[in-house]
Amino acid sequence: MFRLLNLELQKLLLNKTSKILIFVSFILPFFVILLSSFKINVFGFFTLELGELGIFNFPIIWHLTTFFSSQFKFFFAIVVVSMIGNEYSNKTIKQNLIDGLSKKEFILSKFYTIVFFSLVSTVLIFLISLCIGLYYSSYNEFSIIIKETEFIIAYFVKLVGFFSLCLFFGMLVKRSAFALAFLFILFIVEWIIFGLLAWKLDTDVAEKIQNFFPLKSMYKLIDQPFQRIAMTKFPDKANLAYDYGAHSYEILIVLAWTALFIFLSYRLLKKRDL
Amino acid sequence: MESILTINNLTKKFGQLTAVNNLSFTIKKGNVYGILGPNGSGKSTTLGIVLNVVNKTSGNFHWFDGNTTTHNALKKVGAIIERPNFYPYMSGYENLKLVCKIKGVNYSKIDEKLEIVGLLKRKHSKFKTFSLGMKQRLAIASALLNDPEILILDEPTNGLDPQGIHQIREIIKQIAAQGTTILLASHLLDEVEKVCSHVVVLRNGVKLYAGSVDEMISSHGFFELKCNNQSELITLLENHNAFGNIKVEGDLVTAFLTEPIKSDTFNKLLFEKGIILTHLVQRKESLEEQFLKLTDNLNKQNQ
Numbered sequence: 001m002f003r004l005l006n007l008e009l010q011k012l013l014l015n016k017t018s019k020i021l022i023f024v025s026f027i028l029p030f031f032v033i034l035l036s037s038f039k040i041n042v043f044g045f046f047t048l049e050l051g052e053l054g055i056f057n058f059p060i061i062w063h064l065t066t067f068f069s070s071q072f073k074f075f076f077a078i079v080v081v082s083m084i085g086n087e088y089s090n091k092t093i094k095q096n097l098i099d100g101l102s103k104k105e106f107i108l109s110k111f112y113t114i115v116f117f118s119l120v121s122t123v124l125i126f127l128i129s130l131c132i133g134l135y136y137s138s139y140n141e142f143s144i145i146i147k148e149t150e151f152i153i154a155y156f157v158k159l160v161g162f163f164s165l166c167l168f169f170g171m172l173v174k175r176s177a178f179a180l181a182f183l184f185i186l187f188i189v190e191w192i193i194f195g196l197l198a199w200k201l202d203t204d205v206a207e208k209i210q211n212f213f214p215l216k217s218m219y220k221l222i223d224q225p226f227q228r229i230a231m232t233k234f235p236d237k238a239n240l241a242y243d244y245g246a247h248s249y250e251i252l253i254v255l256a257w258t259a260l261f262i263f264l265s266y267r268l269l270k271k272r273d274l
Numbered sequence: 275m276e277s278i279l280t281i282n283n284l285t286k287k288f289g290q291l292t293a294v295n296n297l298s299f300t301i302k303k304g305n306v307y308g309i310l311g312p313n314g315s316g317k318s319t320t321l322g323i324v325l326n327v328v329n330k331t332s333g334n335f336h337w338f339d340g341n342t343t344t345h346n347a348l349k350k351v352g353a354i355i356e357r358p359n360f361y362p363y364m365s366g367y368e369n370l371k372l373v374c375k376i377k378g379v380n381y382s383k384i385d386e387k388l389e390i391v392g393l394l395k396r397k398h399s400k401f402k403t404f405s406l407g408m409k410q411r412l413a414i415a416s417a418l419l420n421d422p423e424i425l426i427l428d429e430p431t432n433g434l435d436p437q438g439i440h441q442i443r444e445i446i447k448q449i450a451a452q453g454t455t456i457l458l459a460s461h462l463l464d465e466v467e468k469v470c471s472h473v474v475v476l477r478n479g480v481k482l483y484a485g486s487v488d489e490m491i492s493s494h495g496f497f498e499l500k501c502n503n504q505s506e507l508i509t510l511l512e513n514h515n516a517f518g519n520i521k522v523e524g525d526l527v528t529a530f531l532t533e534p535i536k537s538d539t540f541n542k543l544l545f546e547k548g549i550i551l552t553h554l555v556q557r558k559e560s561l562e563e564q565f566l567k568l569t570d571n572l573n574k575q576n577q
Contacts, residue, residue, distance in 0.1 A: 007375050015363050086361075095359040098325045099376045099416075102345035273288075274327040 004109035005116055007101075011083065012113065018079045025075035026121045030128050033065055037132045055229055056136035059148035063225045063244065065129040066155040069121070070222060073159055076117060077166045081179040083110065084170030094274045107266045110167055118159035126152050154221040154246035161218050161254040161261075168261040171268050190215055217253045221246055276303040278424050278455055279324060280340070284333035286319050286479075293319040295479040296333070301424065301457060306450050308466035308487075309459040310565060311476035317459040318355060320476070321428055325353055338423075349377045352417030353426035357433075358409040362402035366393060366412050369401055370419060377420045387415040391445060407438030414445055424455040431465065443469065467561040475568055482568045490564055494531035497540065500553030501527075507549050526553075 012018045037056060055064055087093040096106060126149075134140065165186075169179040190213045197206035210216050223244040279301040286294040294316040301307055309317045322328030324335050326344045337347030360369045370384045388394045391411040396404070404412065410430060417425055427446070431439040446469055450456050460466055466473060466487075473490060475483040483490060501507050507527060511517045516535045521528040537556045544551060559567070 003375065003378075007372065010368070010372055010375070011361065014361075014368060090361060091357075091359040092361055094327050094355070096376060097327050097345075098348065098353045098355065099373050100345055100349035100351075101376050102326075102343075105345075271329065273322070273329055 001108075001112060004105055005112045008083070008109045008113040009116075012079065015086075018082065021075050021079045022117070025072045025079070026117065026124065029069035029072045030124055033068065033128060033132070037136065056132050058133050058137045058139055058145045060225070060228065060232070061129050061133045061137065062148045062151040063222070063228065065125055065132075066151045067222045067225050069125055070155060070158055073162055076159075077163065077183070078176070078180065080110075080114065080163045080166040081170040082176040083113075084167065085174065085176030085179065088174040091274075097274065103269045104266060107167075107171075107262065107269060110265075111164070111262055114163040114167065115160055118156055118163065121159060122152060122156040125155060148246075150246045150248075151222060154251060157251050157254050157258075158218050158221045161214075161258045164258045164261040164265075165214055165218075168265045168268075171265040187215055211250075212253060214257045217250065217257065221250050221254060277301065277338075278303055279335065279337055279457075281320075281324065281335040282333055284320065284323060284335055285331045286316075286323060286328065287331045293479050294323070297476070297479070297481050299474050299481065299484045301455065303423070303455050304453055305472050306456045306470045307458065308470035308473045309457065309476060310461070310463065310466055310473055311459075312461055312569070314478075315476040316479035317461075317476060318428055319479075321353070321355055321426060321457075321459060325351075325355065325426070349420060350423050351426060352420065352422035352424070353428075354410075354413040354417050354430065355426070355428040358413035360401045360409070360412065360416075363400060365398045365400055366404070367397040369412070370416055373416045373419055379420050383419050383421075384415075387418045390418065390448070391415045392441075407434050407441065410434060410438070410442060411445070414442070418449070422454065424457060425449060426457045426459075428459045429461070430458070431460075431462065463560075463562040463565055473561075475565060477569050487561065491559060491561060494534050495556060495558040496528055496530045497537070498553065498555040498557065499527045499529060499551060500525055501544075501549055501551045503549055507544070510544070510547060510549065 012022070055061070087096070093106065097103065101109075129152075130145075133145065137145075139145075166179065166183065169182045170176070173179050173182060190210065193213070194206055194210045194216075197209055211220050223242070225244070227242055228244050277300050281300070282298050284294055284297045285292065297316070297320060309320070311317050319328060323330045324337075324344075326348060337344060337351070361372070364372070366388070367384060370388070371381060373379075374381055374384065385394060385397075388397050391414050393408060393411055393415060396408065401409070401412070414427075414430070417427075430446070431442050434442065443465070446456065446458070450469060456469075458466065458470060470487055472486050473483065474481060475490075499507065504522075504525065504527065508520060508522070511520050511527070511529050516531055516533045517529045518532040519530040521530075537554060541551065541554060
């Protein structure tokens with residue numbers, strides 16, 4: 001396993017473009033989160049301190065940081081599709097197989113890399129949230145701190161799921177740009193199907209079905225936190241209430257998609273003549 | 275003798291097209307094999323199948339004694355097919371390091387093999403800055419990393435300048451001299467004739483011949499004749515038992531032998547019959563002529 005991971009890391013880290021993109025997708029969000037937690041003096045007119053708004057309180061901070069940094073996953077998605085696209089355009093996939101890598105090992109080395117970077121990102125976000133939280137949060141009881149840490153698990157699953165989808169598209173179309181276009185098309189197709197379902201059936205049922213779609217199910221893992229922040233400000237407004245939790249069945253759906261995408265990528269490669 | 279690769283009734287179809295048709299042959303240890311055939315005769319496809327990158331339609335093949343999986347067997351094989359494929363942004367050294375990781379070979383081999391192909395000085399240059407000849411030599415170094423039991427080369431001199439071709443051939447000869455089994459696919463017949471001891475001839479995916487080069491060339495040869503009375507000469511040749519095929523090109527008559535006959539005996543015979551030759555050459559066919567004869571025969575059968 002480490003051999004395969006090591007192999008892929010060498011391919012990625014010696015490439016300048018992917019190095020920059022990895023940096024942007026994983027390190028940048030932490031800097032932004034860190035900076036936003038500082039007291040910023042805007043030209044002496046007023047001080048902006050987001051911490052004062054209570055958004056860095058436990059447990060809401062888990063929700064906020066994971067939601068925010070998962071928006072940066074798109075940069076690593078580019079890395080994922082290009083690591084497949086480059087193998088095809090350089091024909092190195094063929095050479096790798098001839099050199100004695102099996103097709104299964106090839107897919108696994110990509111998958112391990114995805115899991116590795118998702119894990120690194122998850123650990124980083126956990127640590128940084130913990131530090132900022134401990135510094136700002138009004139509640140420091142252990143039971144409150146560990147409350148809603150399922151968002152961390154959801155964050156990990158969300159990254160792995162999304163990148164597996166990118167991996168599959170990369171394998172399917174062999175070219176990075178087209179794979180990204182496919183991602184966008186899938187996004188539109190999901191909404192069109194949702195629209196059709198909502199029109200033929202009713203919106204509630206349509207939404208329930210939509211939650212099983214690949215992109216939507218990944219998005220649903222960590223719902224937007226803004227409404228929730230508003231809820232904490234105006235607790236009496238019941239119409240703002242929504243289900244923002246990261247549920248285990250949601251995690252299961254995404255894991256099922258992940259397994260399917262990896263399996264399909266393998267099938268695709270196995271059937272293909274290079 | 276220990277066999278390295280055994281192919282049985284291998285067939286590959288791309289839709290309607292049959293690229294490899296019911297092909298069987300065996301590669302024995304220590305020989306240098308050539309796969310000969312015009313472009314599109316199924317050479318690369320056959321190699322692709324045994325190298326795990328093309329899926330076969332039917333038939334089977336196995337490496338060594340048949341007890342190892344193909345991808346494990348490939349760790350004991352060195353192969354380059356078509357053009358050299360490496361990561362352009364990595365240096366020569368880093369590219370070979372990656373191959374070491376795949377094959378499970380010690381990094382100390384890298385310098386040793388770069389030395390053989392004469393790239394040691396350029397090992398830290400990026401692959402994309404290499405010339406085609408250097409790229410091809412790096413590919414050979416990469417294929418040699420694991421001290422392979424068999425080296426497979428598909429058109430190794432394709433697209434190279436004469437100097438590059440010469441360098442690659444020297445390297446191949448050097449490797450063959452060390453007793454490594456080599457399988458060389460090429461449409462360049464003189465290349466195969468120069469380095470190979472055995473040949474497999476393919477055409478349209480069908481095997482025409484498999485055996486040693488010597489046996490393939492070991493026909494009785496032919497006479498090239500010129501004389502002032504051509505029609506009389508041809509009548510005589512047609513009625514003589516020792517001659518099979520007769521070819522006329524301008525004033526040059528080429529007569530193929532079906533049984534051995536010496537040039538002085540033949541000359542004497544003609545003289546007695548009143549035919550005086552202006553030109554007499556007895557020759558053995560080269561691999562090229564033999565190859566064309568083989569492929570020609572098939573053409574006639576098809577018509």
